[in-house]
Amino acid sequence: MATLQNVTARDFMSANLVSFSADMDVLTAIQLLLENGCSAGPVFDRLGNLVGILSEKDCIQVALNAGYHGEWGGKVSQFMSTSVITVDADDSILDVARRFVGSPFKLYPVVGDNRVIGHITRSHVLRAIDSMRGKYPV
Template sequence: MNPVKGMRVRDIMVTKPVVFTSDTDLLDAVSTLVDRHITGAPVVDARGNLVGLLTERDFLQATLVAGYHGERGGCVGDYMSRDVEAVNADDSLLDVATRFIETKRRRYPVIEDNRVVGVVVRRDVLRAVMRAFELYSAG
């Protein structure tokens, strides 16, 4: 029996993730990412609907653009990734693990009715799989 087979994203997701809005100041957002030791966060509209994702990569791109043009700052909406893949809370952990492998992404926003209800991170999937196999082996 596979101890991970019945696990769902909702079993391991971060249920109160850091989120930004498009008009959040970029430097404030990056400060939050650094302070919270996270590499990215969903961007939502006023209703909590997913509209983008801000990652360290997006910020580095903004830094390069700003340095080239002699500009500074901006808003999250100016630099966020808009083509965002998300997962559902009821998706199987195995399916999401497969997606992590295939896409090389570090995180997925978790949505229900397009509203962000959590975040699942690659490391959390790895931790859950290891824990499940340890319990299975000990049992």
């Protein structure tokens, strides 16, 4: 019988990543976030290593810099969060849900075979819960 404990991050993650390079212009990154309706995306270095996350919250700093210092833009690396917490593709949705409840993050990169293969959001977890409605005992 399928339960939320048996459903994994891989089952509900999005493999369509909006990602950034650390040396990308942050204004271009903001445009990509907006065009794709994303709240955040992983940041990779030139070798493809995950080095950060750029979130809407990080990008708001761009507006503050412009308002207070007259400085528009800069590199993604100047604004990204470098404390990256990932989720394993085989983690259960319940484990992912616990992480979301205990943190301010809205998105986690999903890792499989030591590389980022997608991302999972709070909405993905809610979709997993909704998909199981009526399929397991309450």
